[in-house]
Amino acid sequence: MEFRHLVRQGRFTGPTSGVCPGYTQANLVIVPQAYAYDFLLLAQRNPRPCPILEVSDVGSRQLQEFAQDVDLATDFPRYRVYQNGKLVAEPTAVDDYWQNDFVAFLIGCSFSFEAELVAAGIEMRHTSLGVNVPMYNTNLPLRSAGRLQGQMVVSMRPVPAHQVATAVQVTAAMPRVHGAPIHVGDPMALGINDLAHPDYGDPVPLRPGELPVFWPCGVTPQNAVMASQLPLVITHAPGHMLVTDVLNQKLKN
């Protein structure tokens, strides 16, 4: 699609929030083939935080299902390159880093369900405030897979008590983009001590009559991979997603 051409040519390098409304955006994790089985198994065992949309063929920069005319090495506005678990670069393309043994994993993103929540009349507080959604490390262990393990990361959205059930129903119908909340209410039960200090993103205020609602977050698999200190991992830069050819509607049950 046209937008990916702009990105490929380096003419769009910003966050993709609000771009091409209605189309699914996707997170990215690229690992060498030697680690691909462990990563795919981690996702299979933890589908809520790690909903895989598509897996590339080994070495391929193309996709079959979520986008035609796509180049995985150039069509995200910005990438992050990690060597031995350390961030070493944030380039706008990774053709220079590409290896023939790379496997790319496209992962579902909460942008898809946020559009549905808004359509159901639920305010996205972080959108209203023009900031990133707050995300928190939790004490919920992942089911480990080979060399990969970690804890779940969650995103939080304040929801008025009378809309909690709607929020659950809307997102439960979209399991390929994290699905239903993992927890409603008391943050301490997840090991989150202070909502005002998220581990990623920005804090948002909770108003009287609202409950904090927590969803599994796509940062989870990135963290697990980085914590394992692989020699080389490439991800999208936060907020800088791939815009796919697939409508969010297609991700509904």
Place this chain on the structure above:
Amino acid sequence: MEFRHLVRQGRFTGPTSGVCPGYTQANLVIVPQAYAYDFLLLAQRNPRPCPILEVSDVGSRQLQEFAQDVDLATDFPRYRVYQNGKLVAEPTAVDDYWQNDFVAFLIGCSFSFEAELVAAGIEMRHTSLGVNVPMYNTNLPLRSAGRLQGQMVVSMRPVPAHQVATAVQVTAAMPRVHGAPIHVGDPMALGINDLAHPDYGDPVPLRPGELPVFWPCGVTPQNAVMASQLPLVITHAPGHMLVTDVLNQKLKN
């Protein structure tokens, strides 16, 4: 559970249809680790015919999620052993064949949704007749994964026209056991020329006012693996499933 002990001791070696009603039964595919990534990717790309319930750790005969006190090498009543794509044995245990590089895949089975269909008032014709469900090869290509490819196998159940919608709704709510039908009506559209001659299982009559309804079938991944002529593959023998600790209810959305 007690039933698996009977199987482990060799005191139950028959088909498991009707055994421990309410509990999920599972299909089995075991491959050497060298092929495990391709198989897991095949399942990721074709979740309808290949719904993975759980993957064992390399070399392990245990499970974490679907059963405690389980031995994957003994707790299926009967197995099939394939060497280079050829059936060489149908033993009641495979401890003698076990290798440290084995990975076992538990795959969802239509037994789980059949119980729900019956509860919804839909007759299972093959059950009424005391025969196996009819299964057919189709012309629907799988999305290939590395060395694995093939066509989808489907199972067929006759459903009265007024109950088709119910059959769709009941099974759509259970994506981990194949989910909704892949096709309703005209078998020719799937490349099936004669319903009276299924490729696996037994024929069942279609009565006036009934439509043939086709679901993705767990024979699909077995066929794909066998067609690729791996040096060694172990599966359950048809109808001889693992009875797990998990209730069918737990597989519902």
